[in-house]
Amino acid sequence: MNFKKIVLFFCKKSMRQFIVSLFILFIISMSHADNSIVIDSPESLELAEKMAENNDVEAAVRVGEFYLFGHTYYQDHERALQFLTKASKRGNLEAIELMAGMYLNGRGVDQDITRAAKLYGIAAMNGHGPCQFNLGIIYKNGGEGFQRNPKLAYYWLYKAALNEKSLGDMIYDAASFRNDVANLLTQEERMAIVGQIQKESKRIIKEK
Secondary structure, eight states: OOHHHHHHHHHTSOHHHHHHHHHHHHHHHHHHHHTOOOOOSHHHHHHHHHHHHTTOHHHHHHHHHHHHHSOTTTOOHHHHHHHHHHHHTTTOHHHHHHHHHHHHHTSSSOOOHHHHHHHHHHHHTTTOHHHHHHHHHHHHHOBTTBOOOHHHHHHHHHHHHHOHHHHGGGHHHHHHHHHHHHTTSOHHHHHHHHHHHHHHHHHHHHHO
16 A cells, blocks of 8 residues: 555645544554454544555455445445455455455345356465355256256365365365365276375475
8 A cells, every 4th residue: 555645635725634644644654564354443444445446455345345234324335345356356365256246145246156156266266265165056056047967066165175274164165065066076087186286285385
């Protein structure tokens, strides 16, 4: 975040606005210090929006999440998509996950499972456990305009089950669904997928 540009912008405004800007910059710096942004009042929402407008990705995610899941009075799916899109363009995986969920469930947008799978795939390929899990479930169950694919379901659920750092206790759910899908594949198909995942893991370790 370019604090210098923000200060120069507000310097052109009135003294009162400049003082307000200093307060905003102080809050921004504090939020970066503990990497947490809490929206629990109209004032904190307004502040977070200003931060998001100044290219604070974390603030954009929190504002988008608030408009998506917040109190009914504040729910605004159009604005949620606006802020989440802003954050996703900066590569934020949580924003991508939330957007994918909107398209998967038709929350504020037309349901589009193909688009949801594409978004989940972007984050899944970057090691995001929940997106690996959700993508695996989509390939397992299919849906309107989206065909089931047991091989890809097994692949992503297998990877999710290994991703305890990102998925937490949900690795056990991933493993359970993976085992369900395994019954739809031959032993040779399962071994080929596991072999591919092992090769990918070794390559990642070497790159580190």
